[in-house]
Amino acid sequence: MLKKLKAPLAVLAELSHRCPLSCAYCSNPIELVEKNKELDTNDWIRVIDEAADLGIHQIHFSGGEPTARKDLEQMVEHAHKRKLYTNLITSAVLLSRERLEKLKKLGLEHVQVSFQDSERENANRIGNFKGGHEKKLEVAKWVRELGMPLTINAVMHRQNLHHLDDMIKMSVDLDADRLEVANVQYYGWALKNRAAFMPTKDQLESSMEIVEKARKNLKGILVIDYVLPDYYAKRPKSCMGGWGRQFLNISPEGNVLPCHAAETIKSFKFDNVKDKSLAWIWENSEPFNKFRGTDWMPSPCKTCDRREIDWGGCRCQALALTGDIGAVDPTCEFSPLHEKIFGSATKESGSEAPEFIYRLLSNKEVEPVKK
Amino acid sequence: MKERLLLKSETVPVIPNHVRFEFNEVRKEWVLLAPERALYPDPIAIEVLKKCNGKISIKLIAEDLAKKYKAPLKKIIEDIITMLQDLADKGFLKEC
Numbered sequence: 001m002l003k004k005l006k007a008p009l010a011v012l013a014e015l016s017h018r019c020p021l022s023c024a025y026c027s028n029p030i031e032l033v034e035k036n037k038e039l040d041t042n043d044w045i046r047v048i049d050e051a052a053d054l055g056i057h058q059i060h061f062s063g064g065e066p067t068a069r070k071d072l073e074q075m076v077e078h079a080h081k082r083k084l085y086t087n088l089i090t091s092a093v094l095l096s097r098e099r100l101e102k103l104k105k106l107g108l109e110h111v112q113v114s115f116q117d118s119e120r121e122n123a124n125r126i127g128n129f130k131g132g133h134e135k136k137l138e139v140a141k142w143v144r145e146l147g148m149p150l151t152i153n154a155v156m157h158r159q160n161l162h163h164l165d166d167m168i169k170m171s172v173d174l175d176a177d178r179l180e181v182a183n184v185q186y187y188g189w190a191l192k193n194r195a196a197f198m199p200t201k202d203q204l205e206s207s208m209e210i211v212e213k214a215r216k217n218l219k220g221i222l223v224i225d226y227v228l229p230d231y232y233a234k235r236p237k238s239c240m241g242g243w244g245r246q247f248l249n250i251s252p253e254g255n256v257l258p259c260h261a262a263e264t265i266k267s268f269k270f271d272n273v274k275d276k277s278l279a280w281i282w283e284n285s286e287p288f289n290k291f292r293g294t295d296w297m298p299s300p301c302k303t304c305d306r307r308e309i310d311w312g313g314c315r316c317q318a319l320a321l322t323g324d325i326g327a328v329d330p331t332c333e334f335s336p337l338h339e340k341i342f343g344s345a346t347k348e349s350g351s352e353a354p355e356f357i358y359r360l361l362s363n364k365e366v367e368p369v370k371k
Numbered sequence: 372m373k374e375r376l377l378l379k380s381e382t383v384p385v386i387p388n389h390v391r392f393e394f395n396e397v398r399k400e401w402v403l404l405a406p407e408r409a410l411y412p413d414p415i416a417i418e419v420l421k422k423c424n425g426k427i428s429i430k431l432i433a434e435d436l437a438k439k440y441k442a443p444l445k446k447i448i449e450d451i452i453t454m455l456q457d458l459a460d461k462g463f464l465k466e467c
Contacts, residue, residue: 007398009409055397057409085391085404109389110406149389149406149462172372177462178406220375220460 005283009241010058011051012249012260013044015072017064021091021127023116024356025155025190025197028064029263033252041071043254043273045078050278052082062089064252067099073106080107087112089153092139093132100139104146111143112151112180118166126159128358140174151178156207157197158353164207168214172222179222181211183229187261187316189359196356198349204232231345235306236313236329243315244288248278256281258288261316265325291315298326300334376459376466378429378452383467385425390463392420405463419451425467429455 017032039047051059059079066072067090079086087110088103100111113136117123123133143150152171156164164181171179184190184197199207211226218224227237240247240259249257255270256278257263263270268287271280282288290296294307301312313329321330321341328335330342378384386392391404401417403410412420422432433447440447458464 053397055395057395057402057404058407060407083393087406109391112406147388151406175373220377221373223461 007055008248008282009056009246010060011056011278012060012062012247013047013066013075014062014064014250014252014260015044015066015069015075016252018068019063019065019091019359020068020093021065021116021129021132022358023127023155024193024358025157025184026359027185027188027190027261028359029188029261032064038069038252039250039254039273041074044071044075047250047254047273047278048075048079048082048084050273052079052084054279054282056084058085058087060087060089065091065094067094073099073102076103076108077106080109085109090114090139091127091132092136093129095139095142097142100142101146104148108148110149110151112153113140113143114153114155115167115170116155117160118154118163118170119160122160122163137174140176144175149178150174150176151180152176153180153182155182155184156199157184158199158203158349159197161199161203161207164210168210168218168222168224172218176222179224181207181224181226183227185230187264187320189357191320193356194345195348195351196353198231198345199229200349201232201346203349204229230314230317230331231342233331234333236310236317236331238310239314239317242311243291244282245292245311248282248288256285258291259314259316262287264316265319267325296326298328301328301332304334376464378456378459378466380430380433380448380452381428383425383428384423384432384455384459384464385467386420386423386463387465392423403458403463405461408461408463410463416454419454423455423464 016038017028018035048059061072061075066088076086086108088108089112092113115123115136116126120133124130140150152174154167168179186194190197211224215224230237243258249260250273251257251263254273255263256273257270270287271285291312294302297307297312301307313331315325317331318327318329319325322337330337332338394401401412403412403420418436419432422435429451430448433444433451437444437447455464
């Protein structure tokens with residue numbers, strides 16, 4: 001039991017940064033963890049034990065692509081044995097039906113499949129993986145045939161938002177329980193390609209209408225989660241439900257982070273599960289304590305009546321866009337930099353979309369790829 | 372396409388396999404665990420959810436509670452349906 005804090009609710013286990021897709025909006029850090037630096041099976045099993053001992057409810061197996069790990073089965077089995085609710089967040093393109101069936105038998109409770117578009121050609125162009133879309137549809141069907149709940153994770157942006165209606169229809173046709181309309185967030189690799197993905201204001205307005213209408217018509221049939229992209233919001237999102245409040249994220253090499261983008265903050269030294277227990281890290285790790293609660297907040301956050309709603313927004317974004325990690329999240333209209341930063345970024349959406357730069361593990365050089 | 376489940380007093384509600392309603396021994400609290408969601412029901416909701424076992428109807432659940440709390444049955448049925456309908460709409464409850 002923890003002495004000072006409530007235990008986190010969920011842990012995001014990023015098993016590997018390896019991924020067969022190379023989406024240009026990848027939210028993983030610019031510098032990826034190589035395979036030989038990944039935690040081994042025993043490390044992960046121990047981490048799962050520590051998470052269960054802490055009272056954590058849920059474990060999300062993610063990446064990169066979590067199915068790139070051959071020992072995923074062992075982890076799912078162990079997490080289930082320790083009564084953690086198990087969720088697989090996958091691109092699905094590496095999964096066979098046999099493997100999925102085995103994972104289910106071992107205790108996998110929920111599967112979340114990412115889609116790059118509802119239209120095959122565009123989807124495969126965006127993910128840069130031939131046959132990927134077709135495979136995803138197949139896996140999504142297997143998930144339902146095996147009786148597991150299915151979430152469709154649709155990453156939306158300027159180059160596919162016009163298909164949002166179809167994406168909703170596709171989710172219903174696949175008998176999904178939930179659709180996450182995830183507008184691209186511009187951290188890590190995605191920031192390089194912001195101009196290629198930033199939606200126009202018209203696109204956003206029409207997408208909000210579509211979601212509202214679908215939520216009404218599909219009540220009790222499909223749950224739709226939708227988060228307005230920061231760049232068009234007036235108030236910041238409650239990033240991770242507040243820094244160090246509900247979630248922890250473990251990188252492939254074992255660094256424990258308050259959110260999956262936190263390693264963009266170079267001034268922090270994150271503690272590693274090889275050196276310290278999860279409980280120790282949750283309570284004592286310096287990066288976690290730095291922005292926990294409201295004491296750290298700058299004005300005008302400190303006195304804002306939303307300070308315990310949005311918890312000061314996103315620290316990674318504050319750093320990336322203002323250069324100051326302690327600054328007001330520029331998403332907020334009360335940030336002195338709000339107009340300057342978001343005005344210019346949203347202007348990008350008014351001009352022609354530039355070619356985007358695919359995320360390739362092997363591709364150290366950064367070259368635009370032809371559309 | 373599946374249809375929305377509309378709860379009535381004769382509906383027999385059950386928590387589906389992929390949703391877990393359990394007492395977390397470390398945290399010492401009841402929780403409803405579903406994909407990407409953890410809900411902490413209040414004491415009344417806990418009582419109701421414990422009875423959502425796929426064996427008894429909402430009306431029977433309400434009769435139990437009406438006796439226990441000496442409250443009007445009709446009102447309790449309405450309250451339970453409101454509460455459970457919200458869970459059903461999120462996919463956390465189905466009928467048996």
